[in-house]
Amino acid sequence: MSQSISANPETGKSGGHGHHRGATAALSLAALGVVYGDIGTSPLYAIQTVFDPTNGLALNALNIVGIVSLIVWSLIIVVSLKYVALILRANNHGEGGIMALLALAASSVADRPTLRRTLLSVGIMGAALFYGDSVITPAISVLSAAEGLEVAAPFLKTCVIPVTLVALVTLFLLQKRGTSGIGSVFGPVMVLWFIVIAVVGVVNMMQAPAILVALDPFTGLAFCLRHKWLAFVALGAVVLSLTGAEALYADMGHFGARPIRLTWFGLVFPALALNYLGQGALLLADPGALQNPFYRMFPQWALYPMIGLATAATVIASQAVISGTYSMTKQAMQLGFLPRMNVVYTSEREMGQIYVPGINWTLLAAVVAAVVGFGSSTALGSAYGIAVTGTTLITTMLTFFVIRYAWHLNWALCVFATVFFFVIDATFFSANLLKITQGGWFPLLIGLIIYTIMATWGRGAEMMRTEARNRAGTMPLKSYLTTLLARSPMRVGGTAIFLSAEPNAVPHSLINNLMHNRVLHDRVVFLTVNNEEVPWVPASERVSVHRLDSHCFQIIIAYGFMDEVNLPRALEGCKVDDLPFEPAETSWFLSRATLVPTPGSGMAMWRERLFSVMLHNVGNVAAYLKLPANRVIELGARVEI
Template sequence: MADESGAATGEAAVIADPQAEGHGHHGAQASTLKLAVGAIGIVFGDIGTSPLYAFRETFAGHHPLALDTRHILGVISLMFWSMMLVVTLKYVTIIMRADNKGEGGSLALLALINRNTTDRKRWASGIVLLGVFATALFYGDSMITPAVSVLSAVEGLAVYNPSFGPAVLPTAVMILVGLFAIQSGGTNRVAALFGPIMLLYFAVISTLGVLSIIKSPEVLFALNPYHAVAFFALDPLAAFLALGAVVLAVTGAEALYADMGHFGRNPIRVSWLFFVLPALMMNYMGQGALLMREGMVALESPFYNLAPQWFQLPLIGIATLAAIIASQAVISGAFSVTQQAIQLGFMPRLRIAHTSAATVGQIYIPLINWALMVMVILLVLSFRTSSNLTAAYGIAVTGAMFIDNVLLTVVLFRLWKWHWAGAVALLSVFYVVDGAYLAANLTKIPDGGWFPLLIGFIVFTLLTTWSRGRALMIERMRESAMPIPVFVASAANSAVRVPGTAVFMTSTPDGVPHALLHNLKHNKVLHERVILLTVKITDVPAVEDDNRCHLEDLGRGFFRMILKYGFMQEPDVPAALKRIHECGQSFRMMDTSFFLARQTLLPSARPGMAIWREKIFAWMLRNAESAMEFFRLPTNRVVELGSQVEI
C-alpha cells in the first residue's frame, strides 16, 4: 500500500509521509446545530429508513417469530441495546475518535494505521487486505441499500390500496432510474432540502410511534435488557436467527464514521443522541405496541399501519423522499470511496467530474453511477419485494462492522496505547456482538446473502490485482532505470539543448524516466530545463499548498520535483507548477511540454502474478482514464511515448 505513484501508470498511490499537514475541515464559524441538521439529512438516511422493514422482517421474514408479547419485547430490547452498543458506544463514542486529520471511513482509517505500522510489514499487510475487503463489501451494500429502501417505501402503495400492488415495481424502478439520471448534474440544489425533509420524516415517525405507545405503554418495558436476555433464554435458536433481521436496525452505522469529514464528530453525535436515536426507538416501540394490540392484521407493514388511513398516502410520500435521500447518500458515498481508492492506488484512473464549484466533495463518476444503476435495477426486478431483498441485506454490513473491530484493535493497542485489560474488555463486547450478527446473517446466504459476498469478492479481486500489478510494474521499471547522475553527466554534454521546459512524469523518484530515454533516443534533443516530476499521495486527507512541493537541483538544467497531495485531494500539476519559482524562471504553460509514458505489458519469464490476474491487470491498464486528464495537463502540451514492461 505504501508505494510510489506517478505518471508511469498515471496513477496515484499512498506514500507514507508523516510530515504532510492536513487542511482543517469544518470551519469554526459553522455552528454545531447547523451541521447537526445537515448531518441528519445526509448521514442518517440509511439507518433512518430501517423502520420501513427491519421490525417487520423479524416476525414475517425468512425465520418468522411467534407474534406474542415476550417475543415483541425481546426484539425491541435487542434493537435498542444493539443501537447502544454498536452505534452509540462503538461508532459514535470510540471509533469516531480515530479520525485521519478529520476524515473517517475504512480507507481513511486504513491509511492512518498504515502510517503507524511500518515496523511490522507482514502484519500490516494483513490489516491492509482486511481494510480493502471492507471497502469491497461497501460496494455490495451500496447496491442493496437503494433497492431495499426505495422498494420498501413504495410498497406502502399496496398497503394503502391493494389494487395499487402491480404498480409498486414499475414505480420503484422509475424512481431509481430518475435518481441515477440526475447524478451527473450534481445534487447541490436538492441537497439543501435533505435536512428539512429528514427532520420532517423523523418527527413524523416518532410522533406516530408515541401515539401508538400511549395506547400500549407496557411496550416501554422493552428498554430493560432483561427482555433481550430472556428472549435468548426462552428460545436460543429463534433468538439467534432473529439477529439476522434485528441487525437491519443498525445498518448505516458505518456511515456516521465515513461522513465524519463532512460534518465533524460533535454534530453527528448531537444528531444521533438527541434526535435520531429517540425518534427511531419511539417508532420501533410504536410498531411493537401496534403488533401487541392487533397481531397479524398489522404485520403486513407495521410501519405504514401506524398511520391512520387518511395519513398513509402522505406518509408514503415522506418515506419515499427519505428513501431517495438514503439512496443518494450511499451513491455519493460510492463516488467518494472510489475516488479514495483511486488515490490510494487500489483502482485505475476513472473519469471524475466535479458537480460543484464550491464543494470539493461533490463529484460524479459515470462508470460507477451507471454500473450501480444496472445492478440496483436488476436487484429490484430479481427479488421483487423488500422482504426478499432483506435476505441479501446485512452480510456486507456485518462483515464490514466485524472488520472494523480488527482495525479498532490495532488502533487501541498500536496508536492509542490502551492498557490491555480495558482494551480486551471493550473489544470482547464488540467481537461477541458483531460476531453473533455476522454468524446469524451467514444463514441467509442461500436466500440472497450470496449476492453482496459475490460482489465483495469480485471487487476485492480487482482492487488487489490492480495494487499488486502496479507495484510489480514500478519495481520492474526501477530495475531497468539508469541512475540519474550518470545520465545527467553524459547526456547534458552530448545532446542538443532546445529552448523551453520539459516535464517528465515518473512513478518513482529513482532512475531516469523511460519517456526521457525514449525522447532522447528518437528526437536527440534535450530542453533547457528538464523536470523529473513525481506525484505522491500521502496518508493524510489534505496537504497544504506550502508543503506541496519538494525540489532538488540535479545540475545542468535538471531538477527533481515531488508534488504531494492528500488522498482526498485531486492532483492539479499545472496549478502547482505556477506556484513554483525556485528553479529558474517561472513556468509558462505555452513553453512547457509534458512527457508521459504509456506501458504495454509483456509476458514475463518470472511472472509476479497468476496469468489470469495479469490479464485482468492488463485490461484495467488499457481502460484506465488518460493520465493527461487525471493530472489536469493542458491537452495541447502533452506527448505520450510508449514503453514495454514485463511483470
C-alpha cells in the same frame, strides 16, 4: 509523512459562542440530511423482515417484546457506544470512513511489513463489501417506501416495482448535476421524517404500554436464552435496524464529530427507539398488521402523504450512499487500490461533491438487477445484512490497531474496548451467513469482484513500482544524466516534464523521446506524484524541488487521498529562478505502459492478465492529472512483471 490523531476534528476557532452555536446548528441540520438517511429509514422494513415466515419465529407477545428489546439495545450498544463514543475518535486528520481508517491503521504499523500487508488486505475486503451495501441500500430503501402503495390500495401492488425503478433511474440520471441544489432541503425533510415517526410511535405505544418492558435489556437476553437457535437466526434480521451506522463515521470529515453526536442523541436515536416501540405495540394490539407494521401505524388519511415523505427520505438515504461510494472510489484511486477513472467535480465551492460516471452507471445496473431480481424489501433484507455486518466487523478490527499502535493505549484497554464489539459484530455477521442461499450471495459476489479488482490493481501497481526501483538501481537517474549531458545532446527551447513513478529511476518516456526525437529541452523536469496516507497535504508541503544538473530538476508533488489532483496548478507555485512555469512552452511526456505478463514470482497469470487489461483500459491519465490536452505527448513502453 507523520500521522496525527485528534479526538475532536472540529478544531477551527470561531468568533464567539453565538457564532459557534450557529455553525454547530447549521452543521447538525446538514448532517441530518446526509448522515442518517440510511439508518433513519430502517423502520420501514426491519421488524417486518424479522417476523418473515421463512425465519420461523412465531408472532406472539413474548417474541415481539424480545425483538424490540434487541433492536433498541443494539442501537445503544453498536451505534451509541461503538460508533459515537469510540470510533468517531479514530479519525485520520478529521476524516472518517473505512478507507481513511485503513490508511491510518496501515501507517501505524508501517514498521511491520507483514502486518501492514494483512491489514491492507482486510481493509480492502471491507471496502469491497461497502460496494455491496451501495447497491442494496437504494434498492431496499426506495422499494420499501413504494410498498406503502399496496397498503393504501391493494390493487396498486403491481405498480410498486415500476414506481421504484422510475424513482431510482431518475435519481441516478440526476447525479451528473451534483447535489448542491437539492442538498439544502435534505436536512429539513429528515427533521420532519424523524419527528413524524417519533410521534406516530408514541401514539401507538399508548394503545399497548406493555411494550415498554422492551427497554429492559434482560428482556432481549431472556428472548435469546429462550429461543437459542431461532434467536440467532433472528439476529440476521435485527441487524437491519443498524444499517447506515457506518455513515456516522464515514461522513465525520464533512460535519465533525460534535454535530453527529448532538443529532444522534438529540433526535435520531429517540425517534428510532420510539418508532420501533410503536411498531411493537401495534403488533401486540393487532398481529394482522405484520403485512406492513410501519405503514399500518398511520390512519388511512395519512397514508399517501406518508408514502411521499418516506419516498423522499429513502431517496435521501440512497443519495447519501451513492455520494459516499463516489468519495470512497476517489480515495481508493489516490491510495492506489483502483485504476484511474474520470472524476467530475460538480461544485466550484465544495470539493467533496464529485461524480464518477463509470461508478454511477455500474451502480444503476446493479441496483435495477437487485430490485427486479428480489422483488420485495423483505427478500432484499436477506441480502442486506452480510454487506453491513462484514463492513462493521472489519471496522472494529482496524480500530484495534489504531488505538493500540497509533494512540499507544494500554494493551489490555485496547483488547477490552474492541473485543466486546468484535464479539457482537461477529455474532451478527455469523447470523447473516445463514442467509447466503436466500440472497446473501449477492453482496458477497459484488464484494468478491470488487476485492479481486482492488487487490489485483494494488499488487500490480506495487510490482510496477518495484520494477522502476530495480531499474533505478541498475541505471540511477543522476548517473544517466551525467552520461547523457557529457554527449552534449541537441537542446531545443521550452520545458519538458517527464512523469515518473520512482524519483530515482530514468523514465521510459525520456529514453523513448531521445531514441525517436534525439533532442533535449532547455529545461528538463522529472516529476513524481506521491500519494500520502493522509486526507490532505498542506499547500506549503505540496511541492518540493531539487536541482540536478544543467537546467535539470526533480520535482515531487504530494497529495492526500481527499485532495484534487491538478499538476499545472501545483507547479504554478514553483519558486526557482531558472525554472519558470510557462504553460504554453511546457510539454508533458507520459509513458503508456504495455504490460507483458510473465510466469515467475509475481501474481498468478490470470491476475497479471487482469491487471494488464485494466492498465490498458485505464482512464485518461492526462485528464486525471488535469494536464492540457494539446501539450501532452504519450510514448509507449513495454514492462514485464
